[in-house]
Amino acid sequence: MDGSGDQPLSIARRRFLRAGLTGGAALAGSLAAGRAAAADDPAITEIQDWNRYSGDGVDAHPYGMPSKFEAEVIRRNVPWLTADPISSVNFTPLHALDGIITPNGLCFERHHGGAAVIDPAEHRLMVNGLVDKPLVFTMDDLKRFPRHNKIYFLECAANTGMEWRGSQLNGCQFTHGMVHCVMYTGVLLKDILNEAGIKPAGKWVLAEGADAAAMTRSIPMEKALDDCMVAFAMNGEALRVEQGYPIRLVVPGFEGNMWVKWLRRLEVGDEPWEQREETSKYTDLLANGKARHFTWTMEVKSVITSPSPQAPIKHGKGPLVLAGLAWSGNGTITRVDVTTDGGRNWKTARIDGPSLPFALHRFYYEMDWDGSEMFLQSRAMDEKGYVQPTKQALRAVRGSNSIYHNNGIQTWYVNKDGAAENVEIS
Amino acid sequence: MSRFPEVALAGALIAFGFATAAQAGDAAAGEKVFNRCKACHAVGEGAKNRVGPELNDLIGRTAGTAEGYKYSPAMQKAGDGGLVWNAETLATYLANPRAMVKGTKMAFAGLKDQDDLDNIIAYLETFSKAGGSDTAPQPDENKSEAVPAEPAPAETGQAEPAAPQAAQAEPTKPAEQATQPAAEATARDGDGAGEHFHIGRAATAAEVAAWDIDVRPDGVGLPEGHGTAAQGEKIFDENCASCHGDFGEAVDRWPVLAGGQGTLKDDRPVKTVGSYWPYLSTVYDYIRRAMPFGNARSLSDDDVYALTAYVLYLNDIVTDEDFELSKANFTSIKMPNQANFIADDRFQEPEYAANRGNPCMKDCAEGKAKITMHAEVLDVTPQDEGDDKKPSSGIE
Numbered sequence: 001m002d003g004s005g006d007q008p009l010s011i012a013r014r015r016f017l018r019a020g021l022t023g024g025a026a027l028a029g030s031l032a033a034g035r036a037a038a039a040d041d042p043a044i045t046e047i048q049d050w051n052r053y054s055g056d057g058v059d060a061h062p063y064g065m066p067s068k069f070e071a072e073v074i075r076r077n078v079p080w081l082t083a084d085p086i087s088s089v090n091f092t093p094l095h096a097l098d099g100i101i102t103p104n105g106l107c108f109e110r111h112h113g114g115a116a117v118i119d120p121a122e123h124r125l126m127v128n129g130l131v132d133k134p135l136v137f138t139m140d141d142l143k144r145f146p147r148h149n150k151i152y153f154l155e156c157a158a159n160t161g162m163e164w165r166g167s168q169l170n171g172c173q174f175t176h177g178m179v180h181c182v183m184y185t186g187v188l189l190k191d192i193l194n195e196a197g198i199k200p201a202g203k204w205v206l207a208e209g210a211d212a213a214a215m216t217r218s219i220p221m222e223k224a225l226d227d228c229m230v231a232f233a234m235n236g237e238a239l240r241v242e243q244g245y246p247i248r249l250v251v252p253g254f255e256g257n258m259w260v261k262w263l264r265r266l267e268v269g270d271e272p273w274e275q276r277e278e279t280s281k282y283t284d285l286l287a288n289g290k291a292r293h294f295t296w297t298m299e300v301k302s303v304i305t306s307p308s309p310q311a312p313i314k315h316g317k318g319p320l321v322l323a324g325l326a327w328s329g330n331g332t333i334t335r336v337d338v339t340t341d342g343g344r345n346w347k348t349a350r351i352d353g354p355s356l357p358f359a360l361h362r363f364y365y366e367m368d369w370d371g372s373e374m375f376l377q378s379r380a381m382d383e384k385g386y387v388q389p390t391k392q393a394l395r396a397v398r399g400s401n402s403i404y405h406n407n408g409i410q411t412w413y414v415n416k417d418g419a420a421e422n423v424e425i426s
Numbered sequence: 427m428s429r430f431p432e433v434a435l436a437g438a439l440i441a442f443g444f445a446t447a448a449q450a451g452d453a454a455a456g457e458k459v460f461n462r463c464k465a466c467h468a469v470g471e472g473a474k475n476r477v478g479p480e481l482n483d484l485i486g487r488t489a490g491t492a493e494g495y496k497y498s499p500a501m502q503k504a505g506d507g508g509l510v511w512n513a514e515t516l517a518t519y520l521a522n523p524r525a526m527v528k529g530t531k532m533a534f535a536g537l538k539d540q541d542d543l544d545n546i547i548a549y550l551e552t553f554s555k556a557g558g559s560d561t562a563p564q565p566d567e568n569k570s571e572a573v574p575a576e577p578a579p580a581e582t583g584q585a586e587p588a589a590p591q592a593a594q595a596e597p598t599k600p601a602e603q604a605t606q607p608a609a610e611a612t613a614r615d616g617d618g619a620g621e622h623f624h625i626g627r628a629a630t631a632a633e634v635a636a637w638d639i640d641v642r643p644d645g646v647g648l649p650e651g652h653g654t655a656a657q658g659e660k661i662f663d664e665n666c667a668s669c670h671g672d673f674g675e676a677v678d679r680w681p682v683l684a685g686g687q688g689t690l691k692d693d694r695p696v697k698t699v700g701s702y703w704p705y706l707s708t709v710y711d712y713i714r715r716a717m718p719f720g721n722a723r724s725l726s727d728d729d730v731y732a733l734t735a736y737v738l739y740l741n742d743i744v745t746d747e748d749f750e751l752s753k754a755n756f757t758s759i760k761m762p763n764q765a766n767f768i769a770d771d772r773f774q775e776p777e778y779a780a781n782r783g784n785p786c787m788k789d790c791a792e793g794k795a796k797i798t799m800h801a802e803v804l805d806v807t808p809q810d811e812g813d814d815k816k817p818s819s820g821i822e
Contacts, residue, residue, distance in 0.1 A: 342795025393777035
C-alpha cells in the first residue's frame with residue numbers, strides 16, 4: 001500500500017466503526033490493498049483455534065443460524081418513522097445480500113397490527129360473497145389443490161417513499177429495503193375461487209387477514225384469476241410468522257400491501273370495497289391535489305446495493321464489482337445500465353442468474369476503479385420497454401407528496417476513500 | 427359539548443361491573459384490560475419504553491423514574507414530591523390521570539370501571555418484584571370479600587381461562603382462535619363441495635356473518651344501528667384520544683383524524699378523514715375491524731356509528747352534536763374530497779413516454795455532476811438518535 005492512501009483510509013475506517021457497520025474484516029481489508037509484499041500474515045503462519053479444536057456437533061443447532069460474524073446483517077427499523085413498532089416497518093439488508101433470493105429471516109416486515117401468531121390447525125380460509133357456494137377450507141384442504149412454485153419479488157408501495165423530498169436515509173437498506181424475493185409454494189387463487197363458483201357479476205375479490213388489523217384489500221378479478229396464489233411456503237419452508245403464517249396472498253408485480261398476510265377470507269363482489277388501505281393510504285397525492293387510486297403495479301426500478309453507504313469500498317483502487325438489483329411489476333428486466341459519472345455516460349451491466357418475470361434480477365458491472373470520486377447510478381428497463389426515470393422527472397409530474405411508488409434513479413456519491421453517501425445531483 | 431352523559435354512564439358501568447364481576451384483582455382479566463394500554467406501554471420480559479414508559483416493577487417505583495423515559499415536568503415533580511406507585515396511588519391515577527397529575531403526558535382518559543382498575547393493577551403486580559399486596563392495601567370500596575391479592579405470576583402467559591366470548595365471534599384476535607367457532611365447524615360435512623376438486627365444505631350462515639363485516643361506499647354491509655356525535659365523543663375520549671388526541675389532532679405520529687381541509691396542494695398537506703378520505707364507509711369499516719388499536723372488535727355496532735358521527739363532527743362535516751348517524755342515513759353523507767380521486771395513469775406520464783425503450787447512453791448531460799443535496803440522516807445505525815429526529819416524509 002502506498003503512503004498516500006494510508007491517511008484517508010483510516011479516516012474512513014473510523015467513520016465506519018463509529019457507524020457500527022463493520023466487522024473485524026475492515027482492518028484486514030484495508031491493509032491488504034495492492035500486491036506489495038507484506039509481512040507474514042499471522043492468519044496463515046499461526047495455527048488458529050478453529051483449525052486445532054473440534055467445532056460444534058450436529059446436535060448443537062437443530063435450526064441453523066448464520067455465522068456470528070454476520071451479526072450485523074439483520075433487518076433494521078427506524079423508530080421515528082412511525083408512531084409505534086406494532087404498526088410499522090423494518091428493512092431488508094440489501095447491501096449485504098447477493099443473488100436474487102432473500103433469506104426468510106431477512107425479508108422486511110410491515111404490519112399494521114403486529115405479527116399474528118396463528119395455530120394452523122385453527123386457521124380457516126373462507127370464500128363468500130358472489131359465489132355459488134360459500135366454502136371453508138382448512139390448511140389440510142388447501143394442500144390438496146395442485147401446487148405451484150414461483151419466485152416473485154414483493155415490494156412495499158412506500159419503498160423509497162422517504163426520498164420523495166430528497167435524500168434522507170444514508171443506506172441502501174433504508175432507501176430500498178422494503179423489497180424481498182423468495183420462492184413461494186402454494187395453490188392458485190383461481191382454483192380456490194372456482195371451487196366456490198364465481199357468479200358472473202363478480203368483478204372484485206376482497207382479501208382479508210386474520211391479524212389484529214384484519215387487513216383488507218380489493219383485488220381486481222382479472223388479476224385474481226391470472227397469476228395470484230395462496231402461498232403456504234417460502235424458500236421451501238413454511239411461511240415465517242411475520243410473512244403471514246400459515247398462508248398469505250401472492251399478487252405478482254403488485255404493491256406489497258395487497259399481498260394480504262394471515263389470509264382468512266376471500267369475498268367476491270361486484271364493486272371494490274374502498275378499504276382504508278386503498279383510500280386513505282396507498283393512494284398517491286399529486287401536486288394538483290388529485291390523488292391516484294388503485295395504483296397497483298410496481299414500476300421498473302433498480303439500485304446499486306454495493307458499494308453503497310453501508311457497504312463502502314474498502315479495498316482501494318483496482319478491480320471493483322458494482323452489484324445491484326433490478327425489478328419490475330411489468331415482468332422481466334431486459335437491461336440495466338450503470339453510470340459512474342452521475343448519468344453523463346452509461347454502460348450496460350451484466351444480468352446474472354435467472355431472469356424471471358416479477359422477480360428480482362441481479363446485475364453486476366465489473367470495472368477498474370482509479371480511486372477518483374464517483375456518482376453511481378443504475379437504470380433498469382423492463383420487457384414492456386419502460387425505463388426507470390430520474391427522481392427529478394418523477395417529481396416534475398407528481399410533486400413530492402406522493403409517498404408511494406418512488407422508482408426514481410438512486411445516486412450514491414463515492415469519495416476517494418471509498419465511502420458512499422446518499423445524495424441528489426444536478 | 428355536554429359532559430353529563432359520561433358521569434351517568436360511568437355510574438352505570440360500575441353498577442354493571444359490580445353485578446357481573448368475576449373477582450377483585452383478577453390478573454388474567456387485567457391482561458385484557460391492558461390491551462387498551464398496549465399501544466403505548468410495554469410490560470413483561472424485554473419491555474422497553476415506547477410512547478409511555480415500560481411498566482416492569484411499577485409497584486414500588488417512584489413516579490417519573492423509569493430509566494431512559496422522558497417524562498412530563500408534572501410527573502417528575504410528582505415523583506420528587508414523593509409519589510410512589512402502589513395499588514392505591516395507581517387506582518387513583520388510572521381512574522383519571524389528568525386529575526391526579528395535571529400535565530401528565532399520558533393522554534388516556536381513565537378507567538371508569540372499578541373492576542378494570544382492580545384487575546389491571548393485579549396484572550401489573552405480576553410484573554413487579556415488590557408485589558402489590560404488601561406495599562399497599564387493596565382499594566376495597568365496593569368489594570366486600572377483598573381477596574388477599576395474591577399476584578398470580580404464571581397466569582399472564584396462558585391467560586384466557588376459556589372465557590365464553592363466542593357470542594361476538596372475534597376471530598381477528600389470534601389469541602382467541604383456540605376458542606373459535608371453527609371447532610364446531612370441522613364436524614360438519616362438505617355438502618357444498620366445489621365443482622372441480624371437491625375440496626372444502628360449505629360455510630354456515632353464522633360463520634359468514636361472523637367474519638363478513640366489510641362495508642362498502644354504497645352501504646352494502648352496514649349493520650343495523652345508530653349513534654350520535656355526542657355519544658361518540660364519550661367513546662372517543664375513552665378509547666381513541668390517547669393516540670388521536672382529544673380533537674383528532676393526534677398525539678406524536680399517530681394518525682391525525684380532523685382538520686387539514688384545503689391543504690392537499692400545500693407543501694405539507696394534512697391528510698385527514700375530512701380533508702382526504704373519499705368515503706365515509708371506510709371510516710365505519712375500519713373502526714369496526716381494527717380499532718381501538720390493540721383492542722380490535724371490542725366496540726358495538728352502535729359505538730361505531732357514534733364514533734363515525736363524532737369524526738364527522740370533528741371535521742365539521744356535521745355541525746350538530748346531536749346528529750345521529752344510522753344505517754338509514756349513512757349513504758346520504760358525502761365526503762368533501764371524493765371527486766379528487768382519479769384512476770391510475772402513471773404509465774401515460776411524460777417521463778415514461780420520453781425514454782421508452784431508448785434511453786440516452788452517451789453525453790446525456792452537460793458538465794460534471796454536482797451534489798445538490800446530502801442525506802439528511804447520516805448515520806442510520808441501530809442504537810442512535812432520540813425522538814428529536816423527524817424525517818421530511820415518513821411512512822403512513
